[in-house]
Amino acid sequence: MTLDFNKLSWKLLSSGDSSLIYKAIHNGHIFIKKQYRKQIINNSSRIKEDMFITEIQCLQLLKNYKYFPLLLDYDKKDLIIYMTYSGKIIHKFNKPKNYISQCDEIIKIIKQNKICYRDMKQHNITILNGRIYLIDFGMCFIDKNMHLCDIDKLYETIENAQY
Numbered sequence: 184m185t186l187d188f189n190k191l192s193w194k195l196l197s198s199g200d201s202s203l204i205y206k207a208i209h210n211g212h213i214f215i216k217k218q219y220r221k222q223i224i225n226n227s228s229r230i231k232e233d234m235f236i237t238e239i240q241c242l243q244l245l246k247n248y249k250y251f252p253l254l255l256d257y258d259k260k261d262l263i264i265y266m267t268y269s270g271k272i273i274h275k276f277n278k279p280k281n282y283i284s285q286c287d288e289i290i291k292i293i294k295q296n297k298i299c300y301r302d303m304k305q306h307n308i309t310i311l312n313g314r315i316y317l318i319d320f321g322m323c324f325i326d327k328n329m330h331l332c333d334i335d336k337l338y339e340t341i342e343n344a345q346y
């Protein structure tokens with residue numbers, strides 16, 4: 184039987200410019216619901232629907248790798264993405280000792296999949312059970328404009344992460 188995400192009890196986790204993030208627990212598993220807002224983004228011609236589609240495409244490309252949330256389901260009409268929980272935001276005190284080698288792997292995977300990641304910041308990096316996760320793929324370009332990519336800033340973003 185497949186899980187009906189609509190029936191879970193969702194609690195608001197974060198409210199950003201482009202989306203609302205909710206969390207729910209079911210049978211010991213934690214799930215995330217990302218609901219894109221429907222308006223046009225400030226100072227940008229990119230509409231939320233494009234970001235929603237891009238995020239789904241990226242999560243599909245990355246589904247076999249352990250450093251990204253797993254895409255579970257989506258609702259095109261309401262711009263909702265369901266995915267696995269990937270822990271808490273990285274900071275000074277929770278970063279793993281081997282973060283350099285994890286970053287090496289993440290950067291390699293992102294480049295191999297021709298994903299131009301463009302939103303490198305502390306709040307888009309989480310940590311769960313000692314593993315780093317990169318999240319928030321709405322701003323990416325796929326298979327073009329690789330020079331605009333800021334994935335190489337992953338190391339310094341983690342090094343400079345404040346509490």
Ligand SMILES: Nc1ncnc2c1ncn2[C@@H]1O[C@H](COP(=O)(O)OP(=O)(O)OP(=O)(O)O)[C@@H](O)[C@H]1O
Nearest residue numbers: 197199200201202204215252267268269270306319
């Ligand atoms: N899969 C996930 N697991 C755990 N936490 C998550 C997950 N997805 C999102 N979050 C939390 O919600 C916050 C916002 O998520 P995300 O960055 O995807 O949305 P956003 O609308 O692009 O936010 P912003 O505009 O602030 O970057 C993250 O900083 C993180 O704390």
Ligand SMILES: [Mg+2]
Nearest residue numbers: 306307318319
């Ligand atoms: Mg974000």
